[in-house]
Amino acid sequence: MALLFEPIHFGTLELDNRIIIAPMCQYSANDKGELSYWHEQQWANYALSGAGLCIIEATAVQPEGRISYADLGLWNDLQRAQMKALLAKVKTLSPMPFAVQLAHAGRKASTDKPWLGKDQFAPDHAQGWQTVSASNLPFNPTDHAPHALSLNEIEQVIADFASAAVRAVDAGFDLIEIHAAHGYLLHQFMSPLSNVRDDEYGGSFENRIRLTLEVFQAMKQVVPEGYPIGVRLSATDWMDAQGGWNIQSTVGVAKALEQLGAAYIHVSSAGLHAQQSIEIGPSYQVPFAHAIKQAVHRIPVISVGLITEAVQAEEILQNQYADAIGLARAMLYDPRWPWHAAAELGGQIAIAPQYLRCQPHGLKDLFHPFPVQE
Numbered sequence: 001m002a003l004l005f006e007p008i009h010f011g012t013l014e015l016d017n018r019i020i021i022a023p024m025c026q027y028s029a030n031d032k033g034e035l036s037y038w039h040e041q042q043w044a045n046y047a048l049s050g051a052g053l054c055i056i057e058a059t060a061v062q063p064e065g066r067i068s069y070a071d072l073g074l075w076n077d078l079q080r081a082q083m084k085a086l087l088a089k090v091k092t093l094s095p096m097p098f099a100v101q102l103a104h105a106g107r108k109a110s111t112d113k114p115w116l117g118k119d120q121f122a123p124d125h126a127q128g129w130q131t132v133s134a135s136n137l138p139f140n141p142t143d144h145a146p147h148a149l150s151l152n153e154i155e156q157v158i159a160d161f162a163s164a165a166v167r168a169v170d171a172g173f174d175l176i177e178i179h180a181a182h183g184y185l186l187h188q189f190m191s192p193l194s195n196v197r198d199d200e201y202g203g204s205f206e207n208r209i210r211l212t213l214e215v216f217q218a219m220k221q222v223v224p225e226g227y228p229i230g231v232r233l234s235a236t237d238w239m240d241a242q243g244g245w246n247i248q249s250t251v252g253v254a255k256a257l258e259q260l261g262a263a264y265i266h267v268s269s270a271g272l273h274a275q276q277s278i279e280i281g282p283s284y285q286v287p288f289a290h291a292i293k294q295a296v297h298r299i300p301v302i303s304v305g306l307i308t309e310a311v312q313a314e315e316i317l318q319n320q321y322a323d324a325i326g327l328a329r330a331m332l333y334d335p336r337w338p339w340h341a342a343a344e345l346g347g348q349i350a351i352a353p354q355y356l357r358c359q360p361h362g363l364k365d366l367f368h369p370f371p372v373q374e
Contacts, residue, residue, distance in 0.1 A: 031127070033079055059074045
């Protein structure tokens with residue numbers, strides 16, 4: 001069988017295959033961070049995809065941690081109750097595990113929806129608020145400067161990540177991913193381009209990664225023993241000449257997270273600086289995943305970034321560049337990507353029994369039904 005369709009463990013959680021639906025913001029919540037009908041159909045669609053795991057979109061741990069006014073949140077019990085009810089519905093369709101990515105946008109918050117321009121709103125705008133960050137350096141020169149978090153405010157951020165983790169477990173999510181990538185708050189603390197603090201959260205590498213490690217540890221303390229928590233990292237700012245966060249730094253924090261018990265490392269890149277210069281092409285981020293995979297020894301690594309073809313994904317695994325494949329836009333374009341990959345690679349995949357009749361002629365062993373709750 002193709003490696004893509006072999007099981008894998010993220011900590012104590014076993015996945016049927018190595019296809020991961022990577023988190024993708026939908027910008028479809030109401031202005032209170034609550035679910036909409038869009039999420040109902042989207043999560044159901046994910047559940048029927050045949051992927052090994054779905055990680056839902058960046059979900060804010062504080063109201064001001066949302067990227068936009070239309071982002072999901074998990075900072076209160078009503079949000080938790082809504083997610084719990086929706087997950088219960090989704091679990092009747094498929095046993096596929098669902099995870100939530102907990103996040104704080106930091107200085108990249110208070111924006112419009114991307115298809116409306118994604119401009120940042122000023123704090124006095126009806127749909128805007130004062131952003132926060134490691135330092136008072138804006139992402140774009142035209143943005144309103146963020147407020148540099150005080151030590152007490154940093155403690156509150158850590159506490160709110162932990163509280164959201166408790167709600168995520170109660171809601172029924174099988175795994176939590178910490179968003180420490182794409183130029184959002186935790187990444188802002190790690191990169192020297194956005195963190196010019198002179199206290200215990202700034203300056204040295206150890207100080208700049210402190211917040212990410214403390215968030216992880218705080219969450220680990222409040223979830224059940226063995227409950228898996230993974231971390232998404234940006235491997236580089238694509239600003240090496242300017243002294244930005246780079247792959248060597250990412251290897252360092254990945255090793256520290258492995259020691260603390262992370263379930264996996266999910267490798268992306270960029271998002272920290274408006275002047276980033278990215279060399280984009282198929283599999284362009286795979287070398288970063290490979291570098292981290294060579295550095296960590298007990299936990300799997302997810303690779304993502306313009307991986308669109310089944311053979312391409314399989315080769316990444318066969319060459320041991322990564323342990324699992326994250327798909328984002330490819331899944332939006334083709335929600336049955338795992339089915340088509342199984343047909344192409346000769347794998348087997350579990351699907352809803354209602355779909356068994358669509359099995360292609362000559363591939364009678366391609367699909368098998370997964371159990372469906374009554």
